[in-house]
Amino acid sequence: MEHSKIINDIEKVHEIIENDWNEQLLFLKALGSFKSTLGNEKGVQSFIQEHLDDMNLKTTSFDPDPKRLSSYKNFGHPEWSYEDRPVVVGEWESEGAKIGKSLILQGHIDVVSAEPEHLWDTDPYNPTIRDGKMYGRGICDMKSGVAAMIYAVNAIKKAGIELGADVQIQTVIEEECTGNGALALLDKGFVADAALITEPTELKLIKGQVGVLWVRIKVKGAGAHVERAERAQNAINKAVYLIQALDEYREYINNRPKHSYYTEHPHPLNVNVGVIKGGDWPSNVPSECTFEARVAFYPDQDPGDIQKELKEWILNAAKRDDWLKENPPEVTFYGFSAPGFTNSADVELFESISAAHKLTTDEEIETVAFTGTTDIRAFEEFGIPSTCYGPTGGNMHGPNEYIDLKSLKTATKTISAFILDWCKVRQ
Ligand SMILES: [Zn+2]
Known part of the structure; x- marks a missing residue:
């Protein structure tokens, strides 16, 4: 990251993130207004796919086929249909010889039920901003992370930067019940040299999970x-x-x-x-x-x-x-x-995100072992180094779930700096 050209690029991209901040908030509010509980993910996925189309990414979407996935060790056993429940990917293909490493940015758009809704101070599906926080079901876990990765890529594109390797934005279903959404995209061949899931980790890096x-x-x-x-x-x-x-x-x-x-x-x-x-x-x-x-x-x-x-x-x-x-x-x-998961070999990925975090916040990053599960285990099964890094929030899976907006902006900036470092920039 010491290279001055990349520092200039990062500054330019961070300025665009600042300038587009209100647009990012509106986008997040729109994501949160979809009640994307199990079986109801199509609306938000179509909305995201259109957005990725507008960013000139090559988009693909399809419904997972559990028969194709059942032999993976991370397969979860569904008792429901996958009809009209697509996973979405938007590819930004790098032109010319690969000079950096390719990357998947991944987030889940399924949310858990907001019941009992009368315990909420605001409508869980009409995201509301109060005192620097946005409240709503799924706003923390993890639609804010989805907005962060999309706006990080958006800012790089707007800056006119050409990356040295391919980037994919993947939005998946069923992180909250099986993990089959993440598996479906990997199984179809949407792989890369590394993956970052922008789960709300309080700006920390996940080195393992139960x-x-x-x-x-x-x-x-x-x-x-x-x-x-x-x-x-x-x-x-x-x-x-x-x-x-x-x-x-x-x-x-x-x-x-x-x-x-x-x-x-x-x-x-x-x-x-x-x-x-x-x-x-x-x-x-x-x-x-x-x-x-x-x-x-x-x-x-x-x-x-x-x-x-x-x-x-x-x-x-x-x-x-x-x-x-x-x-x-x-x-x-x-x-x-x-299965659980531990991460120690992926030194390069960790170093790159850590440097991006340091550059954005001027603080050293912390690593944590998570007491829940995330989709990183699917990437592990495909031999793809992966971790989670994202904003800070609270009341996940409970009433009055929220994200801290300052941390969301920080996460967006860190993710953008990481993409530039990982994929490298064409001169
Ligand atoms: Zn989550």
Whole structure:
């Protein structure tokens, strides 16, 4: 980055980012106004594709085909259709001999539900700016990152700079449930020398992440009218008993020796019961109750082994209950079956982003191990060095999710400087 020509280019690009800031905010607001929950991603993806077309990128979009993807280790098991749920890529092809390295900038546009919406101070799908923050579902995770990477590329184009290698902008679905969107683009051949996902990392670099799986536990009871309840078996009560067993499992896995990336973390492995369904009438004893949970595990553990261990744990707990012993719960897995990931070899990528961050903020970058999952694991499966870097926000997956706008501008500038350094600039 010491080369003065590139410093001039970076300054020029950063000035354009400043000048286009209001436009970037409007673009982010527009992204946030799409309720792009599972199954509803088409609108925002078409909007993005049109925007990339307008930037003169070569765009492609298609619906993922789970049959093509099922042999990848990062494949997640869907229970839904992929019709009209496209992934999008915009390619900026470099003309002439390659003098830098090619790059994928990737972001997911799927968001989790904003329910219960009455807990929000503002409409989750009408993004609102207050005190330097923009509020809305998905604004932090991660539509702001999508806006950042698009406006970083936009500024470089507007500056009239020709890059020395190809850049792709990829927007994907299902980061929040399977990771199959990211896999679909890689599987179709949209690869590069490195990938940056602009997840909201508080301007830090991700050097690793835990593995994540989803489990569904279906409990049977013996239903009856409540006045004969002593002969009935209440499925909700039995589910509560198994949820307690899951709490004990969480303590058990967090008390095991920690993975070296997580030794400083007091409680790195979360187990979360996110869904429970059972019963339909206060005076009925429910005959069925189903709950679903998200379970984390360390990067050096295999998802299949954890599924086995977890299933045994639940079935062993069931054996200690007279009813469940005879009527064991059904334990199944769907959605995430995501291995963890650690990153240490990709020194060049880290150095380039770190230098861009330093140049933009005048501060040294921090690296962190993440206690959730992101799509970087898909790039790892394809042998593509990757990490996450993006803005700072809060209340992800909860009410009043927001992004700090100052950090978003910083992230946009860092990303642009990184692109120039990584792909190199033609003289
Ligand atoms: Zn995310």
